[in-house]
Amino acid sequence: MRNYKVGVAGATGAVGREMIKMLERLDFPVGEIRLLASSRSAGKKLVFKGREIEVEELSPEWIAANDLDMVIMSAGGSISEKYAPIFRDKKVYVIDNSSAWRMDKDVPLVVPEINSAALSKDKHIIANPNCSTIQMVHALAPLHRKALIKRIIAVTFQAVSGAGQKAIDELEKETARIVESGFTEKKLPGGDFPPFPRQIAFNCIPQIDVFMENAFTKEEMKMVNETKKILDPRIDISVTCVRVPVFRGHSEAVNVELSEELSVSEARKLLEKEPGIKVIDDPASLKYPTALDADGELETFVGRIRKDESRANCLWMWIVSDNLLKGAALNAVQIAQKLIDII
């Protein structure tokens, strides 16, 4: 089996660090690994398979001087816009976690369990979908195959790690301050955006990313547009995205209208057969997934599958996954695994 020269760009970020761990945990055939980041992080050392690796500064010169087979990027939209084409011009495959390329019609947007067929040898830039999109479409795809989805209404409960290390630090800082006050001071002076437009400790913020002209947030429109691109453009979908004071693990309450009757037990069976899905759904013994159950796990968890009794062919589901793993780093490495089958 061939080994590959793999780069990780944005290696020191919350997702970048998980990407390195996922390459290890999935035993991806890495011949050589190069860790790349901005000048600010260059020189830091990270560990891959027990060996310290120095982080190098990503630059056009670095790309010109070095050979890679593929680079997994999680360095933000503007860095991706600049560097992905430079890698592509050197025939390096780029698996990009930013939103920069996702809606480009020439760029495959891939959740491997659903549409790895969109990958092709000549498409060097591949987009990793948004975290909240991945887990939702992962759980909905088996239902869609069986009984075409007509409409999705989704409400998300998104962990702060989706906004990066600064957001994790902010939740810790705010919470510690409130605990130190003996819970007497529960409303703190307002925060800065980013990471958060409001206090996140002991609060829920109905805004993730910036607002668009239609009064939806960019995060909400990512879920709408990416779901159509990955699953089916005919699906009607509308979303409310909410940030909650959880460190890791996005939860989603999803109401899905199918084009034909599907019983709860049929839906459960379809989900249980789906690779990467784990059904935890036994109300009688209070079993359902929560964000804490998903933290550090590779699966997309589904529970609270039940009939919306108010309308025909509608089901509710509660979908939970680790936003840094299946929602980001794991899905990216799974794309790399599919890619080496065809290149």
Place this chain on the structure above:
Amino acid sequence: MRNYKVGVAGATGAVGREMIKMLERLDFPVGEIRLLASSRSAGKKLVFKGREIEVEELSPEWIAANDLDMVIMSAGGSISEKYAPIFRDKKVYVIDNSSAWRMDKDVPLVVPEINSAALSKDKHIIANPNCSTIQMVHALAPLHRKALIKRIIAVTFQAVSGAGQKAIDELEKETARIVESGFTEKKLPGGDFPPFPRQIAFNCIPQIDVFMENAFTKEEMKMVNETKKILDPRIDISVTCVRVPVFRGHSEAVNVELSEELSVSEARKLLEKEPGIKVIDDPASLKYPTALDADGELETFVGRIRKDESRANCLWMWIVSDNLLKGAALNAVQIAQKLIDII
């Protein structure tokens, strides 16, 4: 103006204490106040209008020996089942915050801005709706009057105070322990139910109250059944209720399908005219309500009003209110205010 002899039963609980404060804050014409609770809490002292009042034990004998015009109860379902009829038989009006009487066809279930006409001189037991129901129907009623609601899909983000003082203590205890570990120990050994079936600190629990046979929780079915009773039995409604690590203030993401077109600006105008509603909705300046904004406030707050672009006549709203005030104590005292107009 006449003054009334008012009892508060369950006076020492999280809602009971707020009821006493609301009687003060709304300047309800109290001639005499009597505070009632279980034997465990009898003898405690609480303050009403600067005066210490001793809590007395609620018993059939106490009711037989004392005269009241009305009693506001928040003492749990089984206490209400037992005592409300005893008060009623003495012609004492009972405004009950438990779920015991809400679906009784002879008991008015009242949100004063919507259906105070359901009150009548000869109906001595009056039910205060569930916290998450009150704020939702309060915000939906003006839309329903204008353009009949056909369907509601709601997902809630409910504060721990809805489960009482023990639940508040549990969130504080879990959070303090995680902060004290320097955030290294983020998953604690499982909690007891009640108050919570899982760790609530830095987690979201898709279960409030017990599960029913249809796999919905009792809290979800309260919202369904009470909304139909208060607003309109023809409305199709389905709900997912989720507990979040917030102390006070329930938030709700609500997708509502109307029977005719209603623009966002029309909806906003209707809401701005509605007593007790405050619209905070200016995405351009990042304005929308959050639980922390509602904490301690009397209003039901509405923001993020926008068209669900995937379907005709559908609007999204984000509805927030203090679950102990409009969701409980305030609404109960507002019922008392309406009641004295007719008795």
